[in-house]
Amino acid sequence: xxxxxxxxxxxxxxxxDAQVASHVFMVRGGYIRKVAAGIYNFLPLGWRVIKRIEDIxxxxxxxxxxxEILMPASIxxxxxxxxxxxxxxxxxxxxxKDRKGADFCFGPTHEEVVVDLVRRETKSYRELPLxxxxxxxxFRDEMRPRAGLMRxxxxxxxxxxxxxxxVEAAAISYKKMYEAYKRIFKRCGLDFRPxxxxxxxxxxxxxxxxxxxxxxxxxxxxxxxxxxYAANVEEAEHRAPKQPGxxxxxxxxxxxTPGTKTIAEVSEFLKVAPTQLIKSLVYVADDKxxxxxxxxxxxxxxxxxxxxxxxxxxxxxxDGQVKKAIGVKPGFAGPVGVxxxxxxxxxLKGATGAIVGANEKDKHLRNVDLARDVKVTEFLCLRAxxxxxxxxxxxxxxxxxxGIEVGHVFSLGTxxxxxxxxxxxxxxxxxxxxxxxxxxxxxxxxxxxxxxxxHDESGIIxxxxxxxxxxxxxxxxxxxDDVVAAAEKLYSELQxxxxxxxxxxxxxxxGAKFKDADLIGIPLRIAVGKRTxxxxxxxxxxxxxxxxxxxDLDGAAEAIAALISSEKQALxxx
RNA sequence: CGGGGCGUAGCGCAGUCUGGUAGCGCACCUGGUUUGGGACCAGGGAGUCGGAGGUUCGAAUCCUCUCGCCCCGACCA
Numbered sequence: 337x338x339x340x341x342x343x344x345x346x347x348x349x350x351x352x353d354a355q356v357a358s359h360v361f362m363v364r365g366g367y368i369r370k371v372a373a374g375i376y377n378f379l380p381l382g383w384r385v386i387k388r389i390e391d392i393x394x395x396x397x398x399x400x401x402x403x404e405i406l407m408p409a410s411i412x413x414x415x416x417x418x419x420x421x422x423x424x425x426x427x428x429x430x431x432x433k434d435r436k437g438a439d440f441c442f443g444p445t446h447e448e449v450v451v452d453l454v455r456r457e458t459k460s461y462r463e464l465p466l467x468x469x470x471x472x473x474x475f476r477d478e479m480r481p482r483a484g485l486m487r488x489x490x491x492x493x494x495x496x497x498x499x500x501x502x503v504e505a506a507a508i509s510y511k512k513m514y515e516a517y518k519r520i521f522k523r524c525g526l527d528f529r530p531x532x533x534x535x536x537x538x539x540x541x542x543x544x545x546x547x548x549x550x551x552x553x554x555x556x557x558x559x560x561x562x563x564x565y566a567a568n569v570e571e572a573e574h575r576a577p578k579q580p581g582x583x584x585x586x587x588x589x590x591x592x593t594p595g596t597k598t599i600a601e602v603s604e605f606l607k608v609a610p611t612q613l614i615k616s617l618v619y620v621a622d623d624k625x626x627x628x629x630x631x632x633x634x635x636x637x638x639x640x641x642x643x644x645x646x647x648x649x650x651x652x653x654x655d656g657q658v659k660k661a662i663g664v665k666p667g668f669a670g671p672v673g674v675x676x677x678x679x680x681x682x683x684l685k686g687a688t689g690a691i692v693g694a695n696e697k698d699k700h701l702r703n704v705d706l707a708r709d710v711k712v713t714e715f716l717c718l719r720a721x722x723x724x725x726x727x728x729x730x731x732x733x734x735x736x737x738x739g740i741e742v743g744h745v746f747s748l749g750t751x752x753x754x755x756x757x758x759x760x761x762x763x764x765x766x767x768x769x770x771x772x773x774x775x776x777x778x779x780x781x782x783x784x785x786x787x788x789x790x791h792d793e794s795g796i797i798x799x800x801x802x803x804x805x806x807x808x809x810x811x812x813x814x815x816x817d818d819v820v821a822a823a824e825k826l827y828s829e830l831q832x833x834x835x836x837x838x839x840x841x842x843x844x845x846x847g848a849k850f851k852d853a854d855l856i857g858i859p860l861r862i863a864v865g866k867r868t869x870x871x872x873x874x875x876x877x878x879x880x881x882x883x884x885x886x887x888d889l890d891g892a893a894e895a896i897a898a899l900i901s902s903e904k905q906a907l908x909x910x
Numbered sequence: 911c912g913g914g915g916c917g918u919a920g921c922g923c924a925g926u927c928u929g930g931u932a933g934c935g936c937a938c939c940u941g942g943u944u945u946g947g948g949a950c951c952a953g954g955g956a957g958u959c960g961g962a963g964g965u966u967c968g969a970a971u972c973c974u975c976u977c978g979c980c981c982c983g984a985c986c987a
Contacts, residue, residue, distance in 0.1 A: 447987080
C-alpha cells in the first residue's frame with residue numbers, strides 16, 4: 337500500500353476522550369474512529385489488524401476440530417424465553433421489535449441459537465462431539481463503555497459451543513479449547529495467564545479466563561510464584577495462616593467510640609492498627625442475613641461466601657436490613673451476642689485481643705477473644721487473596737497482577753441443553769441430554785490488549801503476527817530520483833515476495849514520516865536515504881529497538897522477508 | 911443507576927463568572943523557501959457556540975428542560 341493513497345488519518349494531538357494507551361494510539365494512528373459511546377468505525381489499518389487476529393483464531397479453532405458457522409445478530413425473543421434469559425438478562429440486552437411488533441434482541445451471546453440449531457439437526461451419538469464457532473459482531477449495552485476497544489458495546493467476538501455425549505467427553509472438548517486458546521494468544525504475541533474463574537451460578541464444573549497482563553487491566557488476579565496456579569481475586573483461594581491474624585491480651589471491655597463508623601476512624605480514634613480490628617459485615621443471602629468477620633484491613637471474597645451460603649443472590653445489607661438483623665446500624669456492628677449465622681475468616685481462628693463493634697451506637701468492644709466471646713458458625717477461607725499470601729496449591733506465594741480478560745472457556749453442563757431439550761440417542765437407543773461448553777474470545781479486545789502490552793511514548797509496537805503491515809519503507813528525500821527509485825524497487829520486490837508492506841511515498845519531510853511510523857507501530861522500518869544509499873546500504877530498524885543498523889541494498893528484499901518469517905516462527909514456537 | 915465534569919471550526923482549547931462584531935493552536939487549500947525526528951513566511955476556506963424553550967433592545971454568556979460524551983463508583987456468560 338502507498339501511504340499517499342491510503343486512508344490513514346493520523347493525529348498529532350491526543351483526543352480528549354481517550355485515557356488509556358490503546359485508545360489514544362488507535363485513534364491517533366488512524367485505526368479507529370468513534371461513532372457513539374462504545375461503538376467504533378474500523379479504518380483500514382484497524383480492520384487489517386482485526387483480520388489478522390481473526391485468521392489466527394480461525395486456524396487454531398479449525399485445527400482443534402471446531403467448524404465455523406455464522407449465526408444471525410438478530411434473535412427472536414422466543415428462543416431467549418425458552419431459557420428464561422429474556423427476563424433474567426437486564427438492560428444490557430438490546431431489545432427491539434420488527435414491523436409486526438415481534439420482540440427481538442441483538443445477540444450478546446448465542447447459546448440459545450446454537451442449541452436450537454443442534455437440537456433440530458443432531459440426533460445420534462455418532463454425530464458427537466460437535467464444536468461450532470463463529471466470529472461475529474456482538475452487542476452488549478454496557479452501563480459504562482470505556483477505554484476504546486477495551487470495553488465497547490459493539491465488539492467482535494469469536495464464540496464457540498461444544499456438544500458432547502457426557503461429562504467426560506465434554507471435559508476433553510474443554511481441554512482442546514483450552515490448549516487452542518493458549519496457542520492463539522501466544523501467536524498473537526501476548527503475555528497472558530490462564531486463570532481459574534468463577535463458574536458460579538451458571539453451574540458448570542470449571543471455567544478459565546485468559547488474562548493479558550497489563551497495568552490498565554480491569555481485573556485483579558493473583559498468580560503463584562512457584563506453581564501454575566493463577567486466579568481472579570474474586571475467586572482465588574489461599575493457604576490458611578499458621579498463626580491467628582490478631583493477638584493481644586486484656587479484659588473484655590466496652591469503650592466509647594463516638595462517631596467512628598469506619599475501620600479507619602476506629603483505628604485512628606483508639607490509636608491501634610486496623611489489623612487489631614475485626615470487620616463485621618452483614619450480607620443478605622437469598623433474603624437471610626448472615627454476618628461475615630474479617631480482619632480490619634482485609635476485603636471479602638464474595639464468591640467464597642456465595643459458595644458457603646449456597647445463595648444465588650448475595651449482596652451487602654442496606655442500613656435498615658442490618659438494623660433489623662442485629663439491632664444497630666453499620667459502623668458499630670459486631671459478632672458478640674448476635675443470633676444470625678456468623679462466618680469468620682480462618683485467619684481469625686484463635687484471635688484474641690480484638691476490637692469489634694458493640695452493637696450499640698458509639699461503642700466498641702475491646703479485647704475480644706473470639707473463642708470465648710463469639711459463637712462462630714464456621715471458620716472459612718473468606719477473604720480476598722492478596723500479594724504475598726500463601727498459595728492454595730503449593731508452598732509458593734502470590735504475586736498480584738492487573739489483567740485484561742481476552743478469553744473465557746466455560747463448561748456449561750446441561751444448563752442450556754436441558755431446558756431446550758437438546759438430546760440425542762445413545763448406543764442403547766436411550767435419549768440423553770447433550771453436555772455443553774462455551775468458549776469466547778474478544779477479537780477486538782485482543783487488539784487493544786496487544787497495544788496495552790506493547791507500546792512506548794511514541795506509539796504502538798505491534799507483534800509481527802497481528803501488525804497491519806509487516807514492514808514500512810520510508811523514502812526520505814522524495815525529490816531525489818535515486819532514493820525514490822531504490823524505495824520503489826524495494827517496495828515491488830517485497831510485494832512479489834508476499835510481504836505486507838506500506839510505502840510512505842508522501843511528500844513529507846523525514847521527521848514527519850518517522851513520527852507517523854513510530855505512532856502506527858509497524859514492527860520493521862526501512863529508511864531509504866541518500867546518506868546510506870551512497871554506500872549501497874539501507875537503514876533497518878525494529879520498532880522495538882532504539883538503534884538502527886544498515887543492510888546491503890543488494891538482496892535487501894530477500895533479507896527482510898527472511899527476518900519477517902523468522903519473527904513469525906518465533907511467536908508460534910514460544 | 912448514584913456522584914463529578916465537559917459540549918464553541920476536522921482535532922485540542924480560550925471566551926461564559928461580569929450579556930454587546932466568535933477567537934487561538936494544529937490540521938486543510940494556494941504560492942514561495944525548506945528537506946534524516948512532526949519546517950518557515952505570506953495569503954485563504956471553514957463554526958445553526960449540542961438541541962428546545964424562556965428572560966432581554968441584544969444571549970456562546972443568565973434561567974428551565976432535554977440530548978450527547980468523559981471520569982469515579984456500583985454492575986457484568
